[in-house]
Amino acid sequence: MKIPRFLKGTTIASLVAVLILPFVLPSTSLAIEVLIFSIAALGCNLLLGYTGLLSFGQGIFFGMGSYATSLCLQRLDAGLVTSLLLAFVVGGLVAAVVGGLSIRRRGIYFVMLTLAFAQMFYFMAYTASGLTGGDNGLLDVPRPPLRVFGFEISTLGASLSYYVFVAVLFLAIFVALRRIIHSPFGSTLLAIRDNEERATAIGYNTRYFKIVAFMISGSITAVAGGLYAMFLNFAPLSNIEHLMGEQILFMTIIGGTGSLFGSFLGAGFLIVVGDVLSAIWPRWLMLLGFLLIAIVLFMRGGLWGCIESLMGRFRGHQNTKKDPPLSESPTGSLSTKEEAKNER
Amino acid sequence: MSDNFILETSDLGMAYGRFVALFGVDLKVQEGTIHAVIGPNGAGKTTLFHCLTGNRLPTSGRVMFRDADITRMPSHRRIGIGMSRSFQITSLFQNLSVRENLRLAAQGRHMVKAMNFWGSVEGYPEPLEISEELLDRLGLMDRADVIAGELSHGQQRILEVGMAMAAKPKMLLLDEPTSGMGIDDIPAMTRLIKELGHDHTVLLIEHNMDIVMSISSIISVMHQGRILVEGAPEMVQKDERVRTAYLGEAI
Ligand SMILES: Nc1ncnc2c1ncn2[C@@H]1O[C@H](COP(=O)(O)OP(=O)(O)O)[C@@H](O)[C@H]1O
Ligand SMILES: [Mg+2]
Numbered sequence: 056m057k058i059p060r061f062l063k064g065t066t067i068a069s070l071v072a073v074l075i076l077p078f079v080l081p082s083t084s085l086a087i088e089v090l091i092f093s094i095a096a097l098g099c100n101l102l103l104g105y106t107g108l109l110s111f112g113q114g115i116f117f118g119m120g121s122y123a124t125s126l127c128l129q130r131l132d133a134g135l136v137t138s139l140l141l142a143f144v145v146g147g148l149v150a151a152v153v154g155g156l157s158i159r160r161r162g163i164y165f166v167m168l169t170l171a172f173a174q175m176f177y178f179m180a181y182t183a184s185g186l187t188g189g190d191n192g193l194l195d196v197p198r199p200p201l202r203v204f205g206f207e208i209s210t211l212g213a214s215l216s217y218y219v220f221v222a223v224l225f226l227a228i229f230v231a232l233r234r235i236i237h238s239p240f241g242s243t244l245l246a247i248r249d250n251e252e253r254a255t256a257i258g259y260n261t262r263y264f265k266i267v268a269f270m271i272s273g274s275i276t277a278v279a280g281g282l283y284a285m286f287l288n289f290a291p292l293s294n295i296e297h298l299m300g301e302q303i304l305f306m307t308i309i310g311g312t313g314s315l316f317g318s319f320l321g322a323g324f325l326i327v328v329g330d331v332l333s334a335i336w337p338r339w340l341m342l343l344g345f346l347l348i349a350i351v352l353f354m355r356g357g358l359w360g361c362i363e364s365l366m367g368r369f370r371g372h373q374n375t376k377k378d379p380p381l382s383e384s385p386t387g388s389l390s391t392k393e394e395a396k397n398e399r
Numbered sequence: 400m401s402d403n404f405i406l407e408t409s410d411l412g413m414a415y416g417r418f419v420a421l422f423g424v425d426l427k428v429q430e431g432t433i434h435a436v437i438g439p440n441g442a443g444k445t446t447l448f449h450c451l452t453g454n455r456l457p458t459s460g461r462v463m464f465r466d467a468d469i470t471r472m473p474s475h476r477r478i479g480i481g482m483s484r485s486f487q488i489t490s491l492f493q494n495l496s497v498r499e500n501l502r503l504a505a506q507g508r509h510m511v512k513a514m515n516f517w518g519s520v521e522g523y524p525e526p527l528e529i530s531e532e533l534l535d536r537l538g539l540m541d542r543a544d545v546i547a548g549e550l551s552h553g554q555q556r557i558l559e560v561g562m563a564m565a566a567k568p569k570m571l572l573l574d575e576p577t578s579g580m581g582i583d584d585i586p587a588m589t590r591l592i593k594e595l596g597h598d599h600t601v602l603l604i605e606h607n608m609d610i611v612m613s614i615s616s617i618i619s620v621m622h623q624g625r626i627l628v629e630g631a632p633e634m635v636q637k638d639e640r641v642r643t644a645y646l647g648e649a650i
Contacts, residue, residue, distance in 0.1 A: 242502075243513055250491065250493070256475075258566060259475055
């Protein structure tokens with residue numbers, strides 16, 4: 056049987072990573088946090104890495120997801136799956152509005168619009184304290200047992216069982232995104248990222264593609280927000296602050312834009328390093344600034360790009376030992392590009 | 400000759416702010432011909448193309464394509480009615496492979512299929528077939544997996560035209576396809592355009608007089624935003640006004 060492409064390569068890597076994560080990290084909650092933010096970074100990557108849209112609005116979707124899930128659990132007494140589905144739908148709809156209006160402008164004006172929306176949603180959440188709890192956030196968010204068609208699968212009470220639940224969702228979203236990226240739709244997103252003028256000239260209504268990309272991104276990010284609220288048993292106002300959106304952007308860029316596995320690396324790196332450093336030195340966020348500058352200046356591919364070029368160098372090294380290249384063409388650089396294409 | 404015009408403009412005008420680049424252009428393009436637009440730099444040829452392809456909205460006048468008014472039709476929808484263009488300044492997907500560039504250009508014709516985000520690219524064979532066909536026709540097969548940005552300039556110009564061909568249009572608008580090309584690459588491009596003339600209507604902006612005179616059946620000469628002279632190559636070549644216009648540029 057032929058295994059589809061989206062189940063090979065980095066999907067295997069993600070599976071392995073998810074399996075070892077709780078054992079190599081000091082606590083299961085840290086592992087849960089890593090995966091939740093990996094999901095958020097995946098959502099961001101679809102926009103930034105694959106469509107070329109730098110959105111500061113990711114915090115909106117994250118925050119709306121955590122409010123939607125929390126309210127659904129608290130006020131409607133709904134189950135876990137329903138609440139997350141609601142977050143998914145709300146995230147997609149909000150992203151359709153925010154994205155749909157922001158993409159009316161390009162470049163820097165687009166970015167400014169997403170920033171403005173981020174501020175707007177923050178103040179809306181702050182003001183609507185009847186719904187969101189305002190500054191105090193929503194307290195006592197329950198984490199109900201996982202039920203599918205009435206069968207209780209797990210109470211999700213223990214950290215590890217919640218981890219397993221989050222991990223399954225993470226893998227599902229990872230595979231789904233890989234599928235999307237290799238679809239006609241996904242290939243068009245890359246075209247839009249590369250050259251929107253040409254994409255329009257060959258017949259694509261780029262606005263539709265961008266809005267759908269936003270909706271997928273918003274839905275995924277909102278699910279991450281919902282998972283986070285259930286993880287904390289709390290939906291703080293900070294979930295919808297612009298800092299949240301920036302953090303998600305940082306993770307995506309540090310991990311490597313345009314590589315899904317990079318999003319996991321970026322989220323993992325930021326959360327684990329943050330956890331370690333914040334214990335030693337409360338001003339550690341300053342280091343993050345330096346790191347971001349270094350990445351933008353010297354390693355545009357982020358962590359994933361580093362791993363990739365190391366692998367490329369290693370392979371190139373092996374090749375030259377085995378047999379010298381047949382042609383004059385720069386085989387090394389081509390093969391890494393080929394890989395980059397396959398890993399998309 | 401019967402009057403079978405595929406494209407007609409009437410009183411087409413266009414201004415960039417206060418600068419008027421086109422004045423009342425009436426252009427008629429006969430179906431199945433290679434129609435060249437020449438003229439000194441800044442005459443408004445590219446601007447005319449922008450108006451014909453929907454990149455810019457004309458400030459006055461109309462554009463008719465196969466008897467339908469398309470003046471305000473957004474540019475992405477013009478692929479669907481059989482009109483496609485190439486750019487004077489090469490506009491490719493620089494980070495994607497040559498094959499992928501062509502496949503994307505072929506996929507753009509069917510918006511609904513292109514929006515499919517759950518199937519695989521391989522599950523939609525038509526664009527794949529068109530891209531293979533074009534790689535062969537353009538002589539780019541051995542460069543198919545190279546990133547478009549790594550092609551030589553001449554090959555990029557060929558691909559630029561290929562991108563317009565992938566949509567299987569009825570009419571091709573080519574904006575200076577040989578621009579910046581070395582002398583060795585020009586014959587291949589000339590041959591390609593001539594071939595395209597067999598089964599397409601081609602509207603061609605071109606600077607190279609040898610090409611224009613040898614392959615086009617009708618020539619419109621533009622000068623300062625107007626069509627100065629229009630006619631068969633021999634006629635245009637002899638026209639005094641055309642010479643003066645070009646001389647004006649030299650001074
Ligand atoms: N985007 C623009 N903004 C302002 N003026 C422009 C713009 N594009 C072209 N022009 C001006 O319009 C005139 C016609 O330009 P163009 O159509 O590019 O000429 P051609 O293609 O015949 O060389 C020129 O004088 C040029 O400077
Ligand atoms: Mg021009």
